[in-house]
Amino acid sequence: MNLQYEDAGGDGIPVLALHGTFGRGRTFAAVAERLSPDYRLIAPDLRGHGRSPHGLGDYGRNAFIKDVAELIEALHVAPLPVIGHSLGGVTAFQLAARRPELVAAVVVEDVGAVTDESELPEPVLDVTGWPTRFSGRREAEEFFGQTPAPSYFLESVVAEDAGWELLFDLDEMMAVQWGNVGVWWDDWTAVRQPMLLLRATDSFLLSERLASEMVRRRPGTELVTFDGTGHWIHRKDPDRYAATIRAFFEQLTTSRPPGG
Template sequence: MSESVIGVESFTTVRGLRLAWVDFRPPGDGEDGTPVVALHGHFGRARGFASLAGALAPGYRVIGLEQRGHGHSDRGDGDFTPDAYVADAAEFVRGLGVGPVVVLGHSMGGVIAFQLAAQHPELVRALVVEEGGAFNRQPEIPHPVLDVTGWPRRAATLHELRRGIEARGIPDASYFLESAVERPDGWGLLFDYDDMMASQRALVGDWWSGWLGSECPALLVHGLDSFVLPTAMAREMAQRRPGTVLRELPGCGHWAHDDDPEAFAAAVRDFLATL
């Protein structure tokens, strides 16, 4: 059962960027818990880890970084390559001053997490990768880029913004509406559409070397109904990387943490208990 946690949004300067982050401190006697740094996927927000943070409290303290170009973080100079995200995450983790940490990432955040472990092994004691593939290119991945160029920039109401996004083929816009804000000229999303297109395109490629480039324990969580990470690839990733545990969640898609929060949290909690 999840406990209530309070997510406190703060800002820090990382490599010249003002980045937002959320500290989900567990309740209780003041114990901070073992830190877990969480990296969201494209279009996501740090606060999307609130449910997981509650489920892992009080033994673990989830710290969500709002990555460049997302949420309330600066976009920087327009560099949305994986290397830029990794460098941001590395400096952020160093700034926490809590030693090597567990790094958890969803989708794009999962790729950044295992690239971080490969490039900066001294910062990462274990990995939790949800739906972050080691290969992200056609034809193996039919749709590696979600085209958002035609999405509404502004709408009179939040309901109209939802309706406009879902009219572009999105069955449920809730994930994207975590970034919805009301501005003087109407409702819109915090992220820039052109930035997100550039970021997605930069993630198209072969990331096997990064996935295989670290030796820390790893959990790979895969939703069996995912349209992003094929089951065959998830199984190959687990088979090829020593020290990797694969958890397949039936009835879950690419956003397994939303489709079945309890099963996802249980998979993460069981893995962390083995460290």
């Protein structure tokens, strides 16, 4: 499938960045700027999001992994580091586990190896009643101003011929969320590439207890905690986020995978 993607360009080392549910590749724009010119960030709109194909029906884990693998192969950039936020974080470590030849290293931003009711009281955000069209930008800003990350959601509100509209379908977003609900320990522990886990102290998806368990079960995982950022670390603190990732990448030449 042909995913639309943002490409920072240049001669830097390619890095793939995968957004979370409701997002778009452009959510990583500030990070791409801070990593340039040493790194060339490539950030796709995942299926059902942004300008990538919609109405596909399948929003399970295998479909997302397959899409990303095909993009990497089409761009001839394997193996490369993969960054993933939330939904994209699960996709990132599952891709590394199932298609290891494509991935050089993994950065997982604020999501756990367990995303079901045993870990999260409400693993899915019910968006079925959300508006999909707005009379103007201001109306959209007022609605999404009630969410934890207004600017993140507003990136998917665009001016079309019929007015201001969402770039995602609400039913598809429910399917995307449910497709990401599960217990993914087998994938997490199967990753052999260097891995960095980023956690926000104010996270509603990744508890301190679960993050510690992820490090215990997968020795060699580096854990970095961000104070006061909330779930969208890359948007709230792009300076430290980029600096942390850059430091991790610079260690890759001397890193050794667990058991390697």
